[in-house]
Amino acid sequence: MTLAASDSEVAIDVRGISKEFRSVVAVDDVSLTIPRGEVFGLVGPDGAGKSTLIRMLTTVLLPTSGDAFVFGKSVLSEAHEVKPRIGYMSQQFSLYGDLTVAENLNFFAELRGVPRADLAARTKRLLEFSGLTEFAKRQAQFLSGGMKQKLALAATLISEPDLLFLDEPTTGVDPVSRREFWRIISDLHRQGITVFVATPYMDEADRCNEIAFMTQGRIILRDTPAGMKRRVPGRVIEVAVRDFRAAMPVVRSLPFVTSVEVSGELLRVLVEACSEEQECERELTDALDEAGFPVEYLRPASTDLEMAFATLIPSAGGLVGTADEQILAVPE
Amino acid sequence: MRRVLAIARKEFLHITRDRRLLGVILVMPLIQLFLYSYALSFDVKHLPTAALDLDHTQQSRMYINALEQSNYFTVNRVLDNYSEVDDVFESNTDRVVVVVGRGFGRDSSGGGAGEVQVLVDGSDANSAQLAQTYAGALSRLYGANIVIQQYEAKGFNTSAIGGLSANVRTWYNPEGKSASYFVPGLIVVLVTMVTVLQTANTLVREKENGTYEQLIVSPIRRIELMVGKIAPWALIGALDIIIISLIGILVFRIPFRGSVVLLALASLLYVICTLGLGLIVSARASSVDTANQLAALVSFLPTFMLSGFIFPLSSLPIALQALSYLYPARYFMVCTRTIFLKGGGMSVLWPQIAALTIFAVLITVLAASIYRERA
Numbered sequence: 001m002t003l004a005a006s007d008s009e010v011a012i013d014v015r016g017i018s019k020e021f022r023s024v025v026a027v028d029d030v031s032l033t034i035p036r037g038e039v040f041g042l043v044g045p046d047g048a049g050k051s052t053l054i055r056m057l058t059t060v061l062l063p064t065s066g067d068a069f070v071f072g073k074s075v076l077s078e079a080h081e082v083k084p085r086i087g088y089m090s091q092q093f094s095l096y097g098d099l100t101v102a103e104n105l106n107f108f109a110e111l112r113g114v115p116r117a118d119l120a121a122r123t124k125r126l127l128e129f130s131g132l133t134e135f136a137k138r139q140a141q142f143l144s145g146g147m148k149q150k151l152a153l154a155a156t157l158i159s160e161p162d163l164l165f166l167d168e169p170t171t172g173v174d175p176v177s178r179r180e181f182w183r184i185i186s187d188l189h190r191q192g193i194t195v196f197v198a199t200p201y202m203d204e205a206d207r208c209n210e211i212a213f214m215t216q217g218r219i220i221l222r223d224t225p226a227g228m229k230r231r232v233p234g235r236v237i238e239v240a241v242r243d244f245r246a247a248m249p250v251v252r253s254l255p256f257v258t259s260v261e262v263s264g265e266l267l268r269v270l271v272e273a274c275s276e277e278q279e280c281e282r283e284l285t286d287a288l289d290e291a292g293f294p295v296e297y298l299r300p301a302s303t304d305l306e307m308a309f310a311t312l313i314p315s316a317g318g319l320v321g322t323a324d325e326q327i328l329a330v331p332e
Numbered sequence: 333m334r335r336v337l338a339i340a341r342k343e344f345l346h347i348t349r350d351r352r353l354l355g356v357i358l359v360m361p362l363i364q365l366f367l368y369s370y371a372l373s374f375d376v377k378h379l380p381t382a383a384l385d386l387d388h389t390q391q392s393r394m395y396i397n398a399l400e401q402s403n404y405f406t407v408n409r410v411l412d413n414y415s416e417v418d419d420v421f422e423s424n425t426d427r428v429v430v431v432v433g434r435g436f437g438r439d440s441s442g443g444g445a446g447e448v449q450v451l452v453d454g455s456d457a458n459s460a461q462l463a464q465t466y467a468g469a470l471s472r473l474y475g476a477n478i479v480i481q482q483y484e485a486k487g488f489n490t491s492a493i494g495g496l497s498a499n500v501r502t503w504y505n506p507e508g509k510s511a512s513y514f515v516p517g518l519i520v521v522l523v524t525m526v527t528v529l530q531t532a533n534t535l536v537r538e539k540e541n542g543t544y545e546q547l548i549v550s551p552i553r554r555i556e557l558m559v560g561k562i563a564p565w566a567l568i569g570a571l572d573i574i575i576i577s578l579i580g581i582l583v584f585r586i587p588f589r590g591s592v593v594l595l596a597l598a599s600l601l602y603v604i605c606t607l608g609l610g611l612i613v614s615a616r617a618s619s620v621d622t623a624n625q626l627a628a629l630v631s632f633l634p635t636f637m638l639s640g641f642i643f644p645l646s647s648l649p650i651a652l653q654a655l656s657y658l659y660p661a662r663y664f665m666v667c668t669r670t671i672f673l674k675g676g677g678m679s680v681l682w683p684q685i686a687a688l689t690i691f692a693v694l695i696t697v698l699a700a701s702i703y704r705e706r707a
Binding site for chain 1: 334335337338339341342345346349350541542543545546547548549550551552
């Protein structure tokens with residue numbers, strides 16, 4: 001039994017939940033407790049089971065086994081008491097393209113029983129909040145990708161939920177809109193709303209209070225972003241070298257190098273502790289020079305989540321990138 | 333209630349935003365109405381006819397003239413010999429060739445039976461059959477007149493002769509007008525197509541667009557969603573029935589002899605059936621395409637084939653006749669035709685109304701139970 005006292009503390013309590021689609025296990029015995037007021041990030045590659053987990057928590061899908069409690073109410077047997085308190089923004093654009101911005105907001109307000117007296121004020125505030133005031137009469141299908149996502153968020157916020165589920169909310173959104181979107185989420189967080197966000201982007205995960213790594217239907221690790229980074233053994237050296245993509249195999253072949261990734265025009269190299277100070281730096285420089293890639297400069301850097309994800313979950317290595325990299329990366 | 337209205341209002345917005353859909357709902361019924369009533373006409377009048385007069389007597393000319401007077405045949409040309417008959421049919425100019433044989437005049441005025449040959453182009457089976465019947469009947473009548481004339485010429489008082497005459501009259505549709513037959517039937521077909529097809533689409537489209545999940549996550553109950561979804565289509569179905577009826581009555585001059593209330597009741601029950609069917613299709617189909625095909629399968633085909641719209645049900649194979657009892661269209665078809673043309677009331681239509689009620693209840697229960705399940 002969930003105690004009344006913990007009701008006010010715990011937003012989500014997942015107990016051994018699983019979902020199978022025919023023979024595929026999409027979510028495999030996941031248990032998770034998320035305190036109120038947190039911005040919780042669920043990180044993992046495509047197909048890890050993030051969406052399935054969220055869809056079970058939002059009462060869209062029935063779990064094959066296990067149960068989950070949202071504010072103490074079971075998503076299985078008390079779904080009707082869960083629904084009024086949550087907002088859910090699915091991965092796919094989930095509003096009506098042929099309805100205008102204002103009509104969409106109005107529809108979801110009516111559907112969720114927003115008091116008529118509050119409706120006008122709330123709509124106005126959300127339109128301002130999402131920067132959509134001047135587009136109120138535009139059909140949703142003619143909005144840009146970023147504006148669509150902000151409208152979808154506004155539509156889920158119109159009923160003032162206590163808990164917000166966001167499933168990859170910024171996929172396909174330009175970097176400026178992404179930053180804007182996260183500014184809004186920070187505002188919500190300050191208002192005390194609990195946010196559960198699934199994202200494939202490490203820079204977004206970095207903005208959460210806590211994150212869980214999910215892969216192959218299981219949650220592998222859970223920690224704060226800083227804690228995740230601390231778990232990575234070794235240290236990171238950033239290497240500036242011309243033709244950095246061609247130089248990557250050279251770096252990767254060195255025995256003390258754990259992983260290499262590209263960040264902008266730099267190589268970020270994770271190295272095991274070398275026996276002497278600066279020894280790793282020296283060997284890196286020598287090896288690259290020898291292979292015909294003169295090093296411009298080297299500098300120590302901090303680990304990031306991407307690196308943590310790649311090293312802490314070997315099977316997921318290379319599947320995840322930052323959005324910026326995905327947008328800016330030159331095809332090889 | 334507020335949630336039901338929210339859904340219904342949203343559906344109306346979808347409809348008004350979709351010009352193509354508006355066309356389908358409001359213009360398609362009109363096009364079909366005119367198409368079926370004019371082009372698919374079963375009226376046979378002024379059949380294009382050619383005459384081959386091999387006799388060249390006064391009697392033969394009188395006979396051909398009599399054919400033309402009947403209004404059923406229009407003699408476009410007179411042929412000179414047999415070999416031209418093939419050309420006539422092949423060029424598709426005329427559908428009937430009447431051949432008056434040599435000696436027609438002599439035989440018919442005494443001593444024998446004048447012979448006439450009626451050749452019919454069977455590639456249009458319907459007009460062929462009617463041409464055959466008309467030509468046969470006209471010739472018998474003509475023949476009888478000749479006999480009477482001859483008796484009179486010989487001094488008999490023909491009014492004293494007994495005989496037998498079959499006086500066939502078509503009730504309710506005395507002129508055999510296609511429109512009278514088609515318009516009440518067309519109401520059934522069009523209402524079925526619009527309501528089943530559109531409701532079948534409505535939910536699948538939400539699933540494909542991802543908006544369905546938002547509905548599930550909201551506190552709306554399935555039954556509210558169901559009612560909100562079908563309410564606009566019930567209204568549009570009613571609108572279509574009214575439009576078609578009015579055009580039928582005002583433009584095609586078909587009679588309306590029965591009760592408006594009874595028609596409204598039958599329509600309501602039937603529309604509940606079709607909307608329910610649409611919802612069931614929509615809940616079960618995996619994509620908009622499947623939904624459309626399934627909807628066509630459960631609406632278009634049965635209402636066309638199994639309702640008596642085009643083929644009289646009694647002429648169907650036994651298996652199909654049995655199947656037709658399982659589909660509500662046949663009952664509604666009887667209702668519309670009876671109410672429009674015969675003015676029949678509840679006392680004759682109660683079995684149909686009862687059947688429609690049973691179907692409406694069954695389909696609603698089935699749809700509701702499907703909707704209660706969670707995805």
